[in-house]
Amino acid sequence: xxxxxxxxxxxxxxxxxxxxxxxxxxxxxxxxxxxxxxxxxxxxxxxxxxxxxxxxxxxxxxxxxx
Numbered sequence: 001x002x003x004x005x006x007x008x009x010x011x012x013x014x015x016x017x018x019x020x021x022x023x024x025x026x027x028x029x030x031x032x033x034x035x036x037x038x039x040x041x042x043x044x045x046x047x048x049x050x051x052x053x054x055x056x057x058x059x060x061x062x063x064x065x066x
Contacts (some may be wrong), residue, residue: 009037014052030037 004012016032017024029038 006041009033010041010045012047013041014049015035017045017049018053 013029013033016029020028026038026042029042033041
């Protein structure tokens with residue numbers, strides 16, 4: 001059975017959090033990840049999702065200014 005690395009899981013979980021938006025719940029994440037993965041990685045994924053959101057916002061602002 002193929003297992004994803006923590007780095008890949010964090011990135012995938014961050015993407016899921018961004019898709020669900022602010023207020024993403026553990027129940028929503030549980031549709032895509034195991035409880036163990038959520039327990040181990042959700043805080044790091046949340047931080048990564050926040051970083052990605054900031055980068056996306058900066059890119060949109062820069063594109064509008066161009």
